[in-house]
Amino acid sequence: MTAVDLRLDHLAIAAQFAAAPEQWHVAPRFNPVSRWYERLHVADDHEVWLLTWLPGQGTDLHDHGGSAGAFHVFAGTLTEDTVTTPAGAAPHISGRELGEGAGRRFGSRHIHRITNRSSRPAVSIHVYGPALTTMTRYRLGGDGLEVLRVEKAGVQW
Structure with a gap:
């Protein structure tokens, strides 16, 4: 069995934290x-x-300012809506539901939104590398993806 280098695997880091809530x-x-x-x-x-x-x-729809990352659903169910832009086509949103114990890695150019569409509370662990410095908020309209604002860490959150 090959050991996973936790420094490179954001989802493994999230799962490690989820496995030890007492810490x-x-x-x-x-x-x-x-x-x-x-x-x-x-x-x-x-x-x-x-x-x-x-x-x-x-x-809302957002990116992570150039940071890659992952999230792990510790409890409950979350829905991730991801913006995809097929070659030569307009951007569109596709969704996936992630239940307790599920997780998702994403790259540095990932744009998504996460929502609890269930009837139960949810808890999740998110890992970003490098640490977040900005997040860009978007709207998907008739003309495609539009930047609404850029937020700075330590100022807007």
């Missing part, structure tokens, strides 16, 4: 107004975030 420095909290998040860990080449999602809560 989190904070317990998950739920906010009825918006999703709750807390950074659990930061290293030279990545950071780890704990997020909670009540039914109906989600993000």
